[in-house]
Amino acid sequence: MKRRQLLSLLGMSPALLTSTQAKDKKHGYDQSAPSVVPAEPKYVALSPKGTPPPVNRFPMAARTIARLDGKTVYLVDTGFFGADLLLQQVAGWFERNMPSVKVVSRKKAGTYPEEDPKLWAEIKANASATIMAVGH
Amino acid sequence: MEKMGVPAVAIITEAYRDLAKSTAAQRGMPTLRIAYTVHPVWGKTTDQLRALVDGSDPVSERPFMKEIVDALTVPLTPEDQKSGLQAVSMGPETFGPDTTDNLHAYFMNNQMTDYLPIIIPTEAKVEAMLKGTSHKPDEVVGRAGGYKFTVKQVAVNAVMAGCDPSYFPVILAIASTGALALGGSTTSFGYAMVINGPIRDKLNMNYTIGALGPFAQPNATIGRAWSLMGKNLGAGSIPGQTYWGGQGNNLNYNNVVIAEDEKSSPWTSFHVQKGFKPEESVVSVFNGWDMRMGHGAKGAGATDLKFDQQISSMFPTLTRMFNCLVVIDPLTAKLLLDQGYDTKEKLQDWLWKNSAISAKEYRESFLAHVWLYPRALKGEEPYATWWKAPDDQQIPCWPKADDIAIVVTGGQTNAFFQVGNMNYGRSASIDKWM
Numbered sequence: 001m002k003r004r005q006l007l008s009l010l011g012m013s014p015a016l017l018t019s020t021q022a023k024d025k026k027h028g029y030d031q032s033a034p035s036v037v038p039a040e041p042k043y044v045a046l047s048p049k050g051t052p053p054p055v056n057r058f059p060m061a062a063r064t065i066a067r068l069d070g071k072t073v074y075l076v077d078t079g080f081f082g083a084d085l086l087l088q089q090v091a092g093w094f095e096r097n098m099p100s101v102k103v104v105s106r107k108k109a110g111t112y113p114e115e116d117p118k119l120w121a122e123i124k125a126n127a128s129a130t131i132m133a134v135g136h
Numbered sequence: 137m138e139k140m141g142v143p144a145v146a147i148i149t150e151a152y153r154d155l156a157k158s159t160a161a162q163r164g165m166p167t168l169r170i171a172y173t174v175h176p177v178w179g180k181t182t183d184q185l186r187a188l189v190d191g192s193d194p195v196s197e198r199p200f201m202k203e204i205v206d207a208l209t210v211p212l213t214p215e216d217q218k219s220g221l222q223a224v225s226m227g228p229e230t231f232g233p234d235t236t237d238n239l240h241a242y243f244m245n246n247q248m249t250d251y252l253p254i255i256i257p258t259e260a261k262v263e264a265m266l267k268g269t270s271h272k273p274d275e276v277v278g279r280a281g282g283y284k285f286t287v288k289q290v291a292v293n294a295v296m297a298g299c300d301p302s303y304f305p306v307i308l309a310i311a312s313t314g315a316l317a318l319g320g321s322t323t324s325f326g327y328a329m330v331i332n333g334p335i336r337d338k339l340n341m342n343y344t345i346g347a348l349g350p351f352a353q354p355n356a357t358i359g360r361a362w363s364l365m366g367k368n369l370g371a372g373s374i375p376g377q378t379y380w381g382g383q384g385n386n387l388n389y390n391n392v393v394i395a396e397d398e399k400s401s402p403w404t405s406f407h408v409q410k411g412f413k414p415e416e417s418v419v420s421v422f423n424g425w426d427m428r429m430g431h432g433a434k435g436a437g438a439t440d441l442k443f444d445q446q447i448s449s450m451f452p453t454l455t456r457m458f459n460c461l462v463v464i465d466p467l468t469a470k471l472l473l474d475q476g477y478d479t480k481e482k483l484q485d486w487l488w489k490n491s492a493i494s495a496k497e498y499r500e501s502f503l504a505h506v507w508l509y510p511r512a513l514k515g516e517e518p519y520a521t522w523w524k525a526p527d528d529q530q531i532p533c534w535p536k537a538d539d540i541a542i543v544v545t546g547g548q549t550n551a552f553f554q555v556g557n558m559n560y561g562r563s564a565s566i567d568k569w570m
Contacts, residue, residue: 042233043258048248048292050369052224053282057164059217060138063209073208079510082178082185086147089182089189093201109514111507116514123142129208130137133147136176136322 069100071128076119077107083133090131138165145207149175150194154377162282162371167216169207171200248368249296250360250389257295265291268304269569277311285311285369293368297361303339303354306331306419307361308569311369315421315561317391318366318373324381325423327362328392328461328558330543332407333417335566341395345547348392348427348463348554359390385425392427392463392556394545400466401544402473403480409538410563417566422541424458424558431552443472443553444486450555451491451533456498457507459539461558462487465546468553480542488537492530498522 065071073094075087087105094101104126108116112134123130137144148156150172160168172195173188180188193203231242239256243249255261266273266288273288287308294307310329317327336343342352350356366373366388373379398405398414407418430450447462454460464472477483498504512523522531534540541560546552 040235040237042235043239043256044230044232045234045239045243046257046259046262046288046292047227047229047231048243048257048289048296048364048368049226050280050283050285050289051226052371053284055162055164055222055224057166057219057222058139059219060165060167060169060212061141061143063143063211065143066209068205068208079506080178081506082176082180083147085180085182086173086177086185086188089185090147090201090204092186093189097201098205107513108510110510110516112510114510114514120137120140123137124140127142130142130144131147131204131208132137132144134152136149136152136178 065128068098068129070102072102072104072126074123074127074130075103075105076123076130076132077105078132078134079108079112080134080136082136087131087133090133138168143208145169145171145204147171147173147204149173149177151175152380153195155380158377167213171203171207172196173200243296247372247374248364250363250367252360252389254296254364255298257292261295262288262291265295265299265301265304268301269308271308271569277308278314280314280316280370283370285365289369290365293364294361297364298353298357299361300339300353300357303358303361305417305566305569306335306339306354306358307365309419309564309566310358310362310421311365312569313419313421313562313564315423316366316370317362318379318388319423320371320373320379320381322380322382323425323457324383324385326385326387326391326425326427326558328387328394328422328424328427328556329359329362330394330396330406330420330422330541331358331418331566332396332398332405332412332420333566334415335417336395336398343395343397343545345549347397347545347547348394350390355393355395356390359393362391363388387426392422392558394463394543396543397466397545400469400548402469402478403483403542403544406541406543407563409480412563412565418563419566420563421561422461422558423561424461424556425455427461427463427554427556427558429552430555431550442475443468443551444475444477444483444490447553447555448487448490451487452493452497454533454555454557455503456501456533457503458557458559459534459541461541461543461556461560463546463554463556464542464544465548465550465552466544467546467548468551469544471551481537484537484540484542487540488532488534491533493533494527495522495525495529495531496527498525498531 077084077087091103094103106119110116148170156170160166172193174194191200193200232239236256271287275287276284277287277290290308290311294304319325339354341354371378396406408414412418430446508519511519518535
């Protein structure tokens with residue numbers, strides 16, 4: 001049903017339509033205008049990312065021993081909270097379950113990001129394997 | 137160990153699974169063998185730790201010690217033996233074209249923002265920012281954690297933060313230090329910078345009322361740009377992967393930005409203490425944890441202010457993991473001058489000598505085991521000597537008096553000061569980046 005017919009049935013003057021439209025125009029919205037929304041502008045944004053270094057892959061050390069029995073295993077505490085106490089329990093496990101393993105416990109010198117060349121040299125010379133605990 | 141030819145296995149708590157994997161991959165051994173245990177291990181009793189060792193790896197659900205023994209003995213796979221250089225992509229260089237709203241959502245959803253609205257770094261805006269320096273867009277400004285970043289890449293972050301192009305030399309100088317805010321530590325680092333020289337007035341930086349608050353565009357946006365650079369120019373700050381601060385740090389929104397009030401300060405400017413000339417513009421960067429207000433802690437009567445004691449009384453509450461930054465309002469500085477501190481060095485020296493704790497307290501401090509003892513074990517002085525000191529021997533908070541950095545800023549509406557766990561890193565010329 002058209003709006004003018006509806007208003008007539010309700011006993012209202014179709015002139016009301018005109019006044020309503022005029023009021024809307026006053027507020028900047030013209031109901032008679034086609035409802036076309038202007039396209040929102042689009043932009044290209046630049047990446048804020050830095051350039052990552054290439055990854056230099058290294059092969060892991062060959063596993064040449066099938067069993068740890070009779071071998072020397074270093075337990076290295078890297079200095080984080082609780083690592084030393086956890087490694088004490090690891091040492092205890094070897095004592096109970098693989099007593100022929102020679103366990104050597106060491107604490108890495110220097111703060112946790114630092115290397116400990118002296119200890120690394122000792123491990124390279126003596127160890128068959130190393131267990132490092134970083135804790136937390 | 138693996139590079140030395142010694143089979144190794146790392147024990148990691150399960151909370152750091154993603155971090156361990158991504159770190160191993162970045163360092164060239166993506167299949168590094170790891171055994172996991174529950175998190176955390178510290179604070180557990182001997183019986184609880186034994187149960188962990190006798191129990192299962194929470195990730196693989198296999199017996200923990202079997203994981204360890206297998207990691208050291210099971211032959212390598214072809215993947216374990218790979219070597220050679222592999223390029224890593226930084227992702228697309230541009231995004232869009234798209235609407236501002238969609239681009240904003242994209243930046244946010246890809247963790248490139250601080251979750252506050254950004255200025256979208258369009259080519260035009262970045263070009264405008266680049267006019268703030270004479271340096272070429274592709275010049276490498278700095279490096280951090282193996283990443284490198286160019287003038288243009290820094291400019292993109294400066295645009296996002298809302299910086300005016302005139303601020304750009306300051307941003308480049310910060311980037312040139314290689315110190316990116318938002319570094320990774322479980323302890324949630326915070327960062328501070330001190331800006332000295334004529335650039336402060338040229339940019340209308342605030343060093344009066346509300347100097348450390350949100351009351352000036354350069355102070356606000358230069359600090360914010362530093363955090364955005366931390367998010368984007370290096371390895372990133374993805375929680376659980378490249379950021380693991382337990383509680384986070386609200387200083388990370390725009391850091392502590394201090395323009396020193398050189399006119400009102402009775403002392404030598406910070407950059408001059410670091411060997412620069414007064415007429416040079418310089419930024420100095422710090423990393424640490426926090427800043428805290430100090431006022432009235434001790435002797436703060438109307439006639440007996442004792443600001444030296446007030447400042448030093450806060451030192452024992454600071455950690456020894458970092459050095460110290462003291463930010464003093466010019467009003468407080470003048471009162472200290474009246475007390476006889478006519479140089480910063482004289483005040484640094486008094487504070488250093490009067491901030492001691494007993495060797496027993498020193499060794500029992502929370503970080504002693506992970507930070508102080510390992511340095512003593514390495515033979516680093518004075519930590520090695522301090523670690524062996526008798527229980528009642530007094531030990532200064534830091535090794536040297538100039539580990540206490542002093543800077544003056546503020547509006548002189550009250551005699552305040554702030555003290556923080558902040559480590560001076562380095563200073564960089566801003567003039568070089570004009």
